[in-house]
Amino acid sequence: MKLSKKSEYGLRALLELTLSYGKATIQRRQIAERQHIPVEFLEQILLALKRAGLVASSRGMKGGYTLIKSPDEITLGQVIRMLDGPLAPIGCVSKTAYQKCGDCPYADHAQCPVQHVMGSVRDAIADILDHYTLDDFAAGHQKG
Amino acid sequence: MKLSKKSEYGLRALLELTLSYGKATIQRRQIAERQHIPVEFLEQILLALKRAGLVASSRGMKGGYTLIKSPDEITLGQVIRMLDGPLAPIGCVSKTAYQKCGDCPYADHAQCPVQHVMGSVRDAIADILDHYTLDDFAAGHQKG
């Protein structure tokens, strides 16, 4: 049940980008310094976010990264799925990346007790993360 | 955000033990067959559960494993913590195994936005798993 460093860094990087949304582009070095993230690792995270269509980048001396979607339209759930994969604790209860479990002894999957509990867990996690936007995130501790 | 095979197998093994709680001891081979778990791997899981005080075992021809705590006193949360470690997505929001994050840029930890969201996630997960007993689990899909 762990969040990877990759996702954690990704969220913190997006926090910086949210804070200067609509104002300026930021360079990875600035993000890395402010958020204590190794630059080269941050690199691939930003790349992944770019491929996913969340950020845009420009090269050259005045280059850097910018958010290209409004921070109130991006949820933490989306970001974590991009970087870490499905939120569900096991594949057979994932709604975005379902995968049947090969060794489940229950022919009728709906009868599997593991599936039952983990389904609730998945829903609880998704309920929070899919309704928590980058804007909420940037508001930090001030918001419930 | 994943549940390990170890925990999944552990829960399924405890399910079998719950079903014959107070009736008979079960041998690991029976558990392994019914739940499609590799015997040798199951071995170490049962050992861990024994060290944790959940099950007892006896050797010899009529040996096997038994639950030694009532199934309504054991929660899935406890089991998963034994086998997988803390439920919290990151160490700095764990209540049973707190660990401060070394690279957090927020001097005042309470101000860290990551900590804030992940705290809610932890609570949501724990709320479910710490109130779900082996009895509930064995009742399977019949219960909400």
Place this chain on the structure above:
DNA sequence: CGATACTTGATTAAGTCACTCAACAATTAG
């Protein structure tokens, strides 16, 4: 005693995590 079952510790193959490096491409300042 001998078959059966749990116990313990070592080992291991494969995969993942968290980085790191090097070579390259594009942009801009001078």
Place this chain on the structure above:
DNA sequence: CTAATTGTTGAGTGACTTAATCAAGTATCG
């Protein structure tokens, strides 16, 4: 144009974890 700066891409690496597997025990029952 050229040099400096920045992003791009892909490969590589060491530490660690996961999911087993193996072998050599020890206890119990018949």
